[in-house]
Amino acid sequence: MSVKIKKKSSINPSLLLGLIITSVFVFIALFPSLLTQYDPIAMDSKSMLAAPSALHYFGTDNYGRDIFARTVYSTRLDLLIGVGAMIVPFFVGTTFGIIAGYYGGKIDAIMMRILDIFMAFPYMVLAIAIVAIANAGVNALFISMWLVGWKEYTRLVRSEVLVVKNAEYVEAAKVLGYSDFRIITRSILPNVLSSAIVYGASDIVMCMMSGAAMSYLGLGVQPPTPEWGAIISGGKAFLGVAWWIMLFPGIFLVLSGLGFSLIGDGLSDILRQKGR
Amino acid sequence: MDMFNYTLKRILQMIPVFIIVAVLVFVLIRLIPGDPAKVMLGERATETSLAAMRAKLGLDKSYVTQFLIYAKQLIHFDLGDSIKYNMPVSKLLGQKLMVTLSLTLVSTLFTIILSFAPGYIAGIFKDKLPDTIIRVIALVALSVPTFWIGLMLLTIFAVHWKFFPVSGWGTGILEHIRGLILPGITQAICVSAIMVRNLRNNVVDIRHSDYVDFARSKGISPLRVSTAHIIRNALIPTTTLLALRIASMLGGSIVVESVFTLPGLGALLVNAIYARDYPVVQGVVLLFVVLVMVINLATDIIYSLIDPRVKLS
Amino acid sequence: MENEENKNEKLLDVKDLSVRFYSNGREMKAVNDVSFHINKGETFGFVGESGCGKSTTSRAIIRLLADNAVVPEGEILYNGKDILKMSQAELRKVRGREIGMIFQEPMTALNPVITIKKQMYEQFIGTNMAKEEKEKKAVEMLSLVGIPNPDKRLNEYIHQFSGGMRQRAMIAITLAANPKLLIADEPTTALDVTIQDQIIKLINKIKGQLGMSVLLITHDLGVVSQMCDRVAVMYAGYFVETADTLTLFSKPRHPYTKGLIDALPSTEKKDSTLKPIQGTTPSLAELPPGCPFAPRCPYCEAICNEKMPVMKEVEPRHFSRCHFSEKLIGATGLISAEGGDK
Numbered sequence: 034m035s036v037k038i039k040k041k042s043s044i045n046p047s048l049l050l051g052l053i054i055t056s057v058f059v060f061i062a063l064f065p066s067l068l069t070q071y072d073p074i075a076m077d078s079k080s081m082l083a084a085p086s087a088l089h090y091f092g093t094d095n096y097g098r099d100i101f102a103r104t105v106y107s108t109r110l111d112l113l114i115g116v117g118a119m120i121v122p123f124f125v126g127t128t129f130g131i132i133a134g135y136y137g138g139k140i141d142a143i144m145m146r147i148l149d150i151f152m153a154f155p156y157m158v159l160a161i162a163i164v165a166i167a168n169a170g171v172n173a174l175f176i177s178m179w180l181v182g183w184k185e186y187t188r189l190v191r192s193e194v195l196v197v198k199n200a201e202y203v204e205a206a207k208v209l210g211y212s213d214f215r216i217i218t219r220s221i222l223p224n225v226l227s228s229a230i231v232y233g234a235s236d237i238v239m240c241m242m243s244g245a246a247m248s249y250l251g252l253g254v255q256p257p258t259p260e261w262g263a264i265i266s267g268g269k270a271f272l273g274v275a276w277w278i279m280l281f282p283g284i285f286l287v288l289s290g291l292g293f294s295l296i297g298d299g300l301s302d303i304l305r306q307k308g309r
Numbered sequence: 310m311d312m313f314n315y316t317l318k319r320i321l322q323m324i325p326v327f328i329i330v331a332v333l334v335f336v337l338i339r340l341i342p343g344d345p346a347k348v349m350l351g352e353r354a355t356e357t358s359l360a361a362m363r364a365k366l367g368l369d370k371s372y373v374t375q376f377l378i379y380a381k382q383l384i385h386f387d388l389g390d391s392i393k394y395n396m397p398v399s400k401l402l403g404q405k406l407m408v409t410l411s412l413t414l415v416s417t418l419f420t421i422i423l424s425f426a427p428g429y430i431a432g433i434f435k436d437k438l439p440d441t442i443i444r445v446i447a448l449v450a451l452s453v454p455t456f457w458i459g460l461m462l463l464t465i466f467a468v469h470w471k472f473f474p475v476s477g478w479g480t481g482i483l484e485h486i487r488g489l490i491l492p493g494i495t496q497a498i499c500v501s502a503i504m505v506r507n508l509r510n511n512v513v514d515i516r517h518s519d520y521v522d523f524a525r526s527k528g529i530s531p532l533r534v535s536t537a538h539i540i541r542n543a544l545i546p547t548t549t550l551l552a553l554r555i556a557s558m559l560g561g562s563i564v565v566e567s568v569f570t571l572p573g574l575g576a577l578l579v580n581a582i583y584a585r586d587y588p589v590v591q592g593v594v595l596l597f598v599v600l601v602m603v604i605n606l607a608t609d610i611i612y613s614l615i616d617p618r619v620k621l622s
Numbered sequence: 623m624e625n626e627e628n629k630n631e632k633l634l635d636v637k638d639l640s641v642r643f644y645s646n647g648r649e650m651k652a653v654n655d656v657s658f659h660i661n662k663g664e665t666f667g668f669v670g671e672s673g674c675g676k677s678t679t680s681r682a683i684i685r686l687l688a689d690n691a692v693v694p695e696g697e698i699l700y701n702g703k704d705i706l707k708m709s710q711a712e713l714r715k716v717r718g719r720e721i722g723m724i725f726q727e728p729m730t731a732l733n734p735v736i737t738i739k740k741q742m743y744e745q746f747i748g749t750n751m752a753k754e755e756k757e758k759k760a761v762e763m764l765s766l767v768g769i770p771n772p773d774k775r776l777n778e779y780i781h782q783f784s785g786g787m788r789q790r791a792m793i794a795i796t797l798a799a800n801p802k803l804l805i806a807d808e809p810t811t812a813l814d815v816t817i818q819d820q821i822i823k824l825i826n827k828i829k830g831q832l833g834m835s836v837l838l839i840t841h842d843l844g845v846v847s848q849m850c851d852r853v854a855v856m857y858a859g860y861f862v863e864t865a866d867t868l869t870l871f872s873k874p875r876h877p878y879t880k881g882l883i884d885a886l887p888s889t890e891k892k893d894s895t896l897k898p899i900q901g902t903t904p905s906l907a908e909l910p911p912g913c914p915f916a917p918r919c920p921y922c923e924a925i926c927n928e929k930m931p932v933m934k935e936v937e938p939r940h941f942s943r944c945h946f947s948e949k950l951i952g953a954t955g956l957i958s959a960e961g962g963d964k
Contacts, residue, residue, distance in 0.1 A: 146326075149326050150326055150329055150330060150333070152601075153326060153327075153330050153598045153601055153602060154330075154560075154594070154597065154598060154601070155556060155557055155559045155560025155561075155597055155601055156557055156560045157560030157561060157563045157564065158559075158560050158563065158578070158593075158594055158597050161563060161578065161579070161582065162337055162338075162341075162582075162590070162594060163337075165341050165582045166337060166340045166341050166342070168342055235451075238451070238452055242454045242455070245454055245456070245457075246454060246455065246456050246564050249456050249564070249567075250563075250564065250567060250579060252582075262454075262456070265456070265457055265460065268460075269460065269568075272460070272463065272464055272468055272475075273464070273468045273469075276464055279457070279460050279461070279464070280461070283454065283457035283458075283460075283461065286452075286453075286454050286457060287449065287452050287453050287454070287457075288452075290451075290452030290453075290454075291448065291449060291452040293452075294448055294451055294452050295448070298448065517688065518730065519725055519727065519730040519731040520730060520731055520732055520733040520734070522686055522725075522731075523723070523725055523731045523732065523792075524733070524741075524744070525686060525717070526684060526686055526717055526718065526722070526723040527717060527718040527722075527744055527745055527795075527796075527799065528713075528714040528715065528716070528717030528718030528719060528799075529714070529718070529744050529747060530714065530747075531710075533744070533747070537733075537736070537740075537744075538733055538736075541733075541735065541736070542733065542734075542735060545735065615735075616735055617734075617735055617779050618734055618735065618779070618781055
């Protein structure tokens with residue numbers, strides 16, 4: 034029976050691949066004009082619904098707009114939606130979770146009641162309702178996802194805090210008379226932050242997908258602003274004849290999501306090996 | 310505590326939450342900008358006809374009065390009438406509920422088919438080729454947007470190869486099933502990815518646990534060790550996770566029903582928002598909330614049934 | 623005369639067994655050159671510190687090792703047949719019905735979501751027992767180990783049993799298959815002292831009743847003295863001394879054994895400090911070329927660091943792996959050679 038003796042490689046392959054892919058997309062987001070000379074909202078009545086070719090890499094839509102340009106220019110907005118919609122809940126939710134978990138008692142009880150109420154709604158239902166209230170559009174997307182996204186962080190962080198709170202080194206810190214703030218930042222935060230960050234990576238993906246889905250439904254990014262979900266939505270009417278309108282923005286969505294997911298997986302592996 | 314008393318206790322706990330949710334829904338809906346009367350009568354309607362429409366819809370009364378009417382109706386399980394369709398909301402919901410529930414059922418079945426076997430295999434062959442392949446596929450599946458993959462499947466299997474209907478779910482059970490297959494698979498893809506990862510991790514943890522070693526030391530067949538010990542124990546957390554994901558699948562139905570033009574609750578919600586059909590939006594949201602609560606309760610009960618260490622309290 | 627012959631009939635004969643683990647690119651020499659035999663009806667003990675290889679050796683006997691383990695050499699003869707060369711089917715016949723094993727922590731060694739009854743019945747698979755026979759036997763086994771209300775407790779789960787009862791339940795399940803050899807891997811380590819005592823007495827009693835042999839693994843010399851006929855002392859994967867229990871305690875002939883005995887707290891010599899063995903056990907991935915105990919040995923000389931000592935028979939049926947085992951002749955053991963124990 035042969036057993037392979039594997040040498041441990043120094044950097045986690047998932048993390049590396051994820052960082053590479055994400056960097057590519059960040060580059061595309063920052064310098065779209067380097068990749069295409071077309072204007073994403075310029076119409077061209079002479080080449081409507083043209084199939085992919087050397088002239089138009091991803092073809093054109095029913096207004097003659099170059100899909101490659103629209104897709105590339107959407108990158109900035111989509112990545113922004115992904116990260117922007119996640120970052121506020123990350124901080125707010127984590128803070129709530131630490132406070133609720135650490136102080137317990139009435140504060141925790143109230144927090145759990147509020148969580149229960151928010152938990153009663155499926156994600157999309159509440160998100161759509163809020164987007165509708167906030168008058169649709171990009172700002173509405175952010176507001177909606179900020180209001181709906183914090184609860185997962187709070188739940189996650191709170192349960193981690195509950196575990197860590199009873200650890201002996203926290204009790205030791207208390208006996209030594211350290212202030213609450215110091216205990217939280219020095220002893221508790223480092224331990225709970227890692228799972229929040231790992232969840233955060235997958236949350237970026239979820240926010241991108243939800244933002245694209247809501248834009249697809251017409252409730253998010255409004256035309257003619259290019260955004261992957263919105264482009265796909267425009268392509269639905271031409272399902273049978275111009276499949277390229279829907280295909281390529283979707284592939285960009287998958288790949289950019291993959292990049293962040295790999296980062297999340299890589300971080301998760303590393304943190305697990307550090308012996309939580 | 311036995312199941313009946315537990316259920317009763319949970320229902321009692323749910324009532325205050327439901328009340329707050331009902332108030333919240335009322336407020337939220339009223340915050341949606343736009344005038345239902347204008348949506349119905351069009352931009353060019355005269356002020357008098359608009360006023361008449363508003364009176365007819367009960368929108369001319371004060372918010373407090375509107376709320377009292379709403380509350381009174383709720384207690385009698387009356388959800389009002391749809392502005393757009395001119396029929397009781399509850400009747401509308403009843404028609405659409407069947408579609409959404411069927412979709413959720415089909416999605417769950419596909420999820421089980423797509424995730425249980427691969428999850429187990431990946432766990433058993435940890436770090437070997439089958440595991441790597443399965444994990445890569447799962448990772449990609451997680452990053453695939455549901456609405457897009459639905460559209461792709463639609464294009465290939467319904468438009469190009471006409472295996473399935475392009476929209477709707479037809480009439481009759483067979484047509485219904487045929488119309489639910491693509492949407493079911495679409496929804497199952499993302500959830501299966503989550504299930505595969507969860508099951509794989511459980512199997513990896515359990516595979517080397519003491520009780521598996523003890524079972525092997527008794528000389529029982531590997532098949533029995535796998536089924537009676539590894540799979541049985543690994544499925545416990547996975548099943549509970551699946552039950553929770555079913556609740557989020559309800560929300561996902563909004564997108565899937567739109568893509569596949571299924572006459573379900575999700576599509577109803579989106580259309581009602583566009584039409585500023587307050588009573589319908591209210592009714593659908595409240596129904597979703599009730600469904601989620603019921604699913605959560607069922608999950609806890611099922612969990613206590615499959616894991617004898619868990620006691621309902 | 624016949625008893626003598628019976629007693630000397632070898633049930634298990636292990637020759638030159640080695641086990642290697644591979645992890646993180648390193649090779650761990652967990653078990654090195656281990657040879658011993660267990661006769662019918664006797665209790666043989668492995669004693670040593672954590673990580674010395676005693677559990678690994680016992681698991682190797684029924685090939686219950688982890689995936690990254692390799693057995694590069696050795697023979698494990700059970701009733702004359704080499705277990706290491708058996709097919710999976712033959713191995714499964716040996717496991718359970720010929721050689722049974724009980725683990726250290728019953729809470730994790732029994733499946734938490736399956737009843738005791740079902741886990742006991744697993745032992746009856748392949749026999750043609752009728753339902754009533756199975757039930758009768760199951761109840762019988764629970765009674766044998768001293769669990770009251772056996773018919774009721776059969777349908778319970780392991781978390782419903784208390785500490786000592788859990789260990790008894792596990793023993794009952796293992797014994798239900800009628801093994802000829804019972805491997806007991808630290809069966810008392812996780813228990814309170816009083817319950818420890820009960821389990822020790824239980825195993826001794828059952829062993830006599832069923833005519834079983836026992837391979838006991840422990841780090842506790844006290845347990846060894848109460849249960850074992852013969853003992854092997856292990857260090858860094860090697861056997862360093864093998865002898866009858868009495869001989870080992872009264873006339874230890876290896877510095878490590880002497881160190882272990884000396885480290886026991888004494889009730890006679892009051893006001894004396896504890897005498898631990900200085901230093902720590904070596905890493906199994908970086909074993910020195912000479913004797914692994916050399917760095918900690920008070921009798922160490924130059925040759926000890928250069929050359930690995932071989933196992934020598936220092937007197938009949940008493941073996942020691944030391945270059946200078948004769949330096950320990952006359953050393954005080956736990957029991958004076960003239961008789962009278964502590």
